Amino acid sequence: MGEEGQKKNKVIMTYKKTLLITGAAGFIGSHVARRFVKNYPGYLVVNADKLTYAGNLENLSDIDKSNNYLFEKTDIVDKKAVLALFQKYSFDGVIHLAAESHVDRSITGPDEFVFTNIVGTVNLLNAALSIWQNKFEGKLFYHISTDEVFGSLGSSGLFTEETAYDPKSPYSASKASSDHMVRAYNHTFGIPAVISNCSNNYGPNQFPEKLIPLAINNIRNNKPVPVYGKGENIRDWLYVEDHASAIDLIFHRGKPGETYNIGGNNEWKNIDLIKLLCKIMDKKLGREPGDSEKLITYVKDRPGHDLRYAIDSSKLQKEMGWAPIPRFEEGLEKTVEWYLSNGKWLENVLSGDYEKYYDSMYSGR
């Protein structure tokens, strides 16, 4: 038996399950990977990540050395590489988080979203099918998606699992498309698949192009804090660790073929959220109350900016007993504290130095 064969054998023999988490160097993915690596020492967690600008292995430095964690630099658009990965590890489960996720970027460059989000997902589905060979017992393909696939809401109402898809941006259209492919593979080929659609995530390790970390970073540096339009758009905010706990429950208890909504029960107008953030920052930075608020700058709205997203997660709460734990103010404070005490991380991701981190950690390994 060759070296590879021995390694593979060892992997299969030592661990109860082998689990692929795609995009685990990203924001949400890193929290999910950490949770699985720590809470399930009997699982081998393989992180497949392309390490785009939004993926940063530094997010996982605390579990990097764990026995049950491995990193495989992979572009899921590369069909051969994906298949080879499945052949190497014979995954029992897939949690698919790898995606291009920033709406503004999807407007300036939709192609990347089509490749990664749609083609990448189909490559993973095909690889899973070819490895599992219709023996689906104990297997699961878990696709992580967004509530943006449902389109926009008026001032009332909630997205449920039954809401018809109505994506409005190239980003949400690409995610909707990948959701449909996952459902179609479940229906057509019988692949055991579940999907969850979540609201806006926030918390440590989020790339500072998204509203909350961007605002924190700008306030910290006394730079203008841009707010789209009048800041009237409403979003539901989900603490990333609560999202990870929901993913854990769904991975273990979700019924194949089902979809689950995950939300924070926590709607905020953008402007109210930014003002709250300013208050917290004033306190943490020892500024005069009201100082940070002066940085708020209204800018021209994003084209096609959805007014309101809000999500009904009662199915998940009912069936699995899940609930989001931290109160928003607290979660936000924790997030602010994390960014303030991880200035180095921020500088690194903003300067592209995280690539150096990758080289130092992984080149020649």
Place this chain on the structure above:
Amino acid sequence: MKKKIVVTGGTGYIGSHTAVELMNEGYEVILIDNLYNSEAGVADRIGDITGKKPRLEIFDLCKRKKVNSFFKENKNISAIIHFAAYKAVGESVNKPLEYYRNNLVSLMNLLDAMKEFNIPAMVFSSSCTVYGQPEKLPVNEEAPIQPAVSPYGNTKQIGEEIIRDTLAACKGLNAISLRYFNPIGAHPSGLIGELPRGVPENLVPFITQTAMGLRDELKVFGNDYDTPDGSCIRDYLHVVDLAKAHVIAVKRLIEGKNKKNYEVFNLGTGKGVSVLEAIKSFERVTGTKLNYRITGRRAGDIEKIWADAAYANKELGWKTVNTLDDSMKSAWEWEKKVRKKTK
């Protein structure tokens, strides 16, 4: 120097409340949990309440090597409070081996570690289920142990026997088993409480979830029991009262005030409350009308049980201070915080 106490299942419902009370009394607390049924974030919440986050060690107590290496690295532990266990009665009927293995192997590993690393004391989380349907009520500690109805209940009975026999054979080890009646409610801070996974098997989380609109209706299992209003009777005690009993029990062992090396105490209010009375209490204190319906009896439910807690009152100087209304109010506050309504 602060006495060091290990709390297994420390991020669970009763474990987390006990950790808070221990820390309030000046103990140093180390939590052990495998997070099978709880969240690591609970340790943060304990920190928010007490001002200091307790250390949390995440591992499975069934892993003998892990248990030993933990106690090898952590010296001078004064006592273990052992909560960690699977606890769903219904599930245990379908997964008996998992329940026996998890609940008993973990206990045996801990007892081994106590012998090997000279940890003198354990407080064990037991249950009134060991009494089955007692002939005489209220039930005291002398009542006969009855054949367990579920594998879960049996793990508590066997657990007590394992402790008793181990202590008889090993000089220097001491333990107290606390037989709880029905713990309910949440910490007054609203930061920790009960969060059952899946559909709750217990009455109070089911009540609060129904009131919150998460469940369509509350089923009352049977109104043809031999009780004044026909519904089952239980002894509901506030989880903070229960937690305080653990602090007293630990102190008793550490100070050597125990009368025998193995003692058993009932922990309850001493007052039986019917399911329908519990519902009324909830409706009264919250001003919320509950949608409930009487259905047939549920298999495995006993008719009525409440504690004679006189022994704990006298020997431990402990009694419950919270009323049923207090407990219901705190359970509701917790449910509301956890499932903050969206607009």
